[in-house]
Amino acid sequence: MYRIPFGAIYKIALSLICFVFTTSGTINAQKLPLPLPGKNAISGSAFKNRIENLSLEEREEEIFQQIINGNIPSFIRGLVPITFSSSINNVNYTVTYHVIPDYLAVGSDSDYFIIPMTPNMAQxxxxxxxxxxxxxxMVDQIWSNASVKLAPSPIPPSPKMTTVPVMWEHNTRLKEQRKKALKQAPLGALVAGHKKDVIISNKIHENSSKPVVIYGWHYQNGTPIQPVYAGHSDTYADYSHGIRLVQDSVLINNQVDLISNILQDDDKCTLFSDEGVIAKPFYPLK
Known part of the structure; x- marks a missing residue:
């Protein structure tokens, strides 16, 4: 369900709480608003075994419960700021928004599973x-700002690319890549290039039968393997898809707003969109 029409005053108040400033004006470290994992939280490999033979619906419910209950690697909890400047109609804007440093995963820092999911579950x-x-x-901005730009590691296309074993195989490859880059940047640094992003776009609502929009998976030279593509149903997710969460609260010229609001603004939408106004910046939930 679309959130913007209800509780607008509450959400702005929440946004103001989310942004905490030091006396120097810089933004303090922010974290995902999720609980710490419980004593019985399972590892990424145990989670893989748990969901391997489940239906898509059962698998996604397991994903939701694990993440909402805080069973995520600690290195994903800290948000990374992205700051840029832009001029629109002779007005200069300085913008800071926050993203998770890697794609959503279940498990611990030593044993995690970067888990693809449908856009409905991500939303x-x-x-x-x-x-x-x-x-x-924003995906391009995140890649440009990443401390670690991992090279894409595609697996040959097959009917099995939507299955948990292939998702786990790709996860294992990515962990090896990340391990080699730890000297360059520790866990918690911004990483990009290793997955296609599920993105917000007007294309979500242009074809109700194929609303999933994906983009990215950048080569080392910055060229994406995947152009913007809307050719899958809302029940589709394969090993190459990643979910990058972005804090809706954003700081624009020292004023707090919401990205979801800005995307609907005729003038300021270009701060975050290269396709103009995105009137419905969300995936519809059933």
Whole structure:
């Protein structure tokens, strides 16, 4: 369900709480608003075994419960700021928004599973914590700002690419890549290039039978393997998809707003969108 029309005053108040400033004007470290994992939280590999033979619906419910209950690696909890400047109609804007440093995963720092999911589940998680998904423009900004730009590691296409074993195989590859880059940047640094992003776009609502929009998976030279593509149903997710959560609260010229509001603004939408106004910046939930 679309969140913007209800509780607008509450959400702005929440946004103001989310942004905490030091006396120097810089933004303090922010974290995902999720609880710490319980004593019985399972590892990424145990989670893989748990969901391997489940239906899609059962698998996604397991994903939701694990993430909402805080069973995520600690290195994903700390949000990373992205700051940029832009001029629109002779007005200069300085913008800071916050993203998770890697794609959503279940488990611990030593044993985690970067888990693909349908856009509906990604939106459900985002709604629950007042976050959003990135636009194409934001995916490019995140890649440009990443401390670690991992090379894509594709697996040959097959009917099995939507299955948990192939998702786990890709996860294992990514962990090896990340391990080699630890000297360059520790866990918690911004990482990009290793997955296609599920993004916010007008294309979500242009074809109700194929609303999933994906983009990214950048080569080392910055060229994405995947152009903006809307060719899958809302029940589709394969090993190459990643979910990058973005805090909906954003700082624009020292004023707090919401990315979801800005995307609907005729003038300021270009701060986050290269396709103009995105009137419905969300995936519809059933």
């Amino acid at each position: 459900k998680i985002a709604n629950a914590i007042h976050f959003t998904l990135p636009t194409k423009k």
